[in-house]
Amino acid sequence: MNIYVTYGTYEYLTKLKEEHEKEEIMLFSNADGAALYHETSSKTFFKNAKKYELLDNKGTLKDPGFVVLNHIPVEESERAVFEDRFKNRAGKVENEPGCQGIRILRPIRNDPYIVATFWDEEKDFKNWQSSEAYGEAHKNRHTSKGLPKTIFSGKPYLKTYQVE
Known part of the structure; x- marks a missing residue:
């Protein structure tokens, strides 16, 4: 399964959709723009898109209202450790x-990995961020048990969106 993501203005991407x-x-x-997300086992119709392979896939997406894309730049030589x-x-x-659900996207080119989580609403994501489960999932961050900083080729960043 391949995932394609392309970015642009809301008006242009709405028309394309x-x-x-x-x-x-x-x-x-x-507020900064828009993105189109295409999961397919065939080719995409996008002319300019970032291509990813689906590394992990949990959950069924049924009209989500909110999505979080966590972009994680990883050194080429460290991809196996990250994966x-x-x-x-x-x-x-x-x-x-x-x-x-969650989708972990492996970049085809030297783009960041994306960890995409899909939510009913933004408040559900915010509730998770303050939950024990979040603390447990991130307890080793910035410790010797966590991923070493040397695997990252840049600083990870989040992009959040409403799903239209």
């Missing part, structure tokens, strides 16, 4: 109230 209404795509928007950590992760988030 409408032109390809038979495709299973999601439109994300926030092993995520293959053996605690698996807590997909069991949280309001979480519909």
